[in-house]
Amino acid sequence: xKAILTRxxxxxxxxxxxxxxxxxxxxxxxxxxQTMGNLQLYSxxxxxxxxxxxxLSPVHFNQPMVKEAPVVLTICADFNRxxxxxxxxxxxxxxxxxLSFINAATDALLYTQTLCxxxxxxxxxxxxxGTTVYQPQQIIDILQxxxxxxxxxxxxxxxxxxxxxxxxxxxxxxxxxxxxxxxYLAQDIDTYYNYKENLEENRNFVNINHKETLAQVFTxxxxxxxxxxxxxxxxxxxxxxxxxxxxxILRGHI
Numbered sequence: 001x002k003a004i005l006t007r008x009x010x011x012x013x014x015x016x017x018x019x020x021x022x023x024x025x026x027x028x029x030x031x032x033x034q035t036m037g038n039l040q041l042y043s044x045x046x047x048x049x050x051x052x053x054x055x056l057s058p059v060h061f062n063q064p065m066v067k068e069a070p071v072v073l074t075i076c077a078d079f080n081r082x083x084x085x086x087x088x089x090x091x092x093x094x095x096x097x098x099l100s101f102i103n104a105a106t107d108a109l110l111y112t113q114t115l116c117x118x119x120x121x122x123x124x125x126x127x128x129x130g131t132t133v134y135q136p137q138q139i140i141d142i143l144q145x146x147x148x149x150x151x152x153x154x155x156x157x158x159x160x161x162x163x164x165x166x167x168x169x170x171x172x173x174x175x176x177x178x179x180x181x182x183x184y185l186a187q188d189i190d191t192y193y194n195y196k197e198n199l200e201e202n203r204n205f206v207n208i209n210h211k212e213t214l215a216q217v218f219t220x221x222x223x224x225x226x227x228x229x230x231x232x233x234x235x236x237x238x239x240x241x242x243x244x245x246x247x248x249i250l251r252g253h254i
Contacts, residue, residue, distance in 0.1 A: 003120035008166060010125025011065045013158030018070045018124065023157075026118045033114035039082050041104035042111050045143050047072040052142070059138045060131045060154065069156035074132070074139060075112045077104035079244075080148040096148065101244035105152045112153045125160035128153065134231050136238045147243035168196050 027044060035041065047053055048071055056074075057066040066072060079100050083093035094100075112128075119126055132139065132154045139151045174192035184192075196202060197214050209217050219225075239245045 004117065006166065007116075007120055008125070008160075008164050009127050010158070010160045010162060010164075011063075011127050011156075012160070012162040013065070013069050013125060013156075014161040016070070016159045018157055018159070022122070023071065026115060026122065026124075029118055030111055030115035033110050035107050035110070036103045040107065040111075041078055041082060042108035043076045043078040043081065043149065044111075045074040045076065045145075047074065055142045056139070056154075059135050059142070060129050063129070063131075065127050065156040066129075069127075069158045071157040073115075073155040073157060074143060074151050075108050075153040075155070076145060077101060077108045077150045077152050078148070079104050080146050083148055096243045098239070098245055100148075101150060101239060105150070108152050112155065116155070119157065123159070125158055125162075127156045129156065133235055136235060137241070140238070140242065145242075147241075150239065150242050150244065168199060168202075170196065 023046070031040060047056060050067070053067045053069075053072055056072060057063070060066050079093075079095040083095050086093040116126060116128070132151050136151050139145070140149075143151070145151065170192055174188075193214075202214050205217055206212070206214050209221055211217050211220065236245070240247055
């Protein structure tokens with residue numbers, strides 16, 4: 001069976017090292033992924049020391065796997081290296097803008113996913129931490145990231161010490177649109193979300209959170225408007241500090 005079909009998020013790891021040789025090979029292979037202009041607009045910070053993991057842990061809401069995983073990888077959108085290359089070659093870079101961040105972030109996330117696929121094939125376990133963009137300035141300070149470098153993804157990596165159940169996925173017809181986008185009817189939502197909403201673990205999730213529907217758990221507890229807006233402001237401010245947005249854009253927006 002293809003590794004992608006049994007992909008699981010692994011949060012518990014065996015007491016076994018991930019060798020530098022293996023990791024370097026996988027990161028080298030992942031660099032064959034698609035990239036804008038063949039520029040490879042990303043950098044990866046490899047964290048192995050307990051001291052650095054302890055510094056990163058609070059940024060990721062002290063999730064235990066940050067300290068327990070043999071390796072933590074912070075993948076960054078990076079236009080610093082390309083810009084410096086241009087300056088060293090008598091060229092004037094113009095990559096201190098939002099479009100350049102989007103291009104570099106896309107490169108970095110494509111690289112991240114390719115690396116995940118390769119780790120699946122190797123039998124390694126990992127957990128993708130969406131918390132990376134919640135408090136990016138702290139990560140920037142800890143990892144000493146210069147301007148035009150922005151953390152966009154984090155992976156905890158190790159050999160699995162658990163085999164959690166496969167998480168559910170929506171059916172193909174729920175997200176594929178032929179030729180043009182066809183907006184959803186209420187009956188489509190009923191059809192597409194029926195399986196997810198009726199899984200025992202999700203029904204329990206609703207009950208323990210004292211909600212009426214699974215959607216309310218997400219909107220009222222997990223990803224609230226208040227939190228989204230607050231973290232959006234933080235992200236916006238950090239992009240300004242890292243040079244991807246002009247300081248003048250802050251007026252009237254934050």
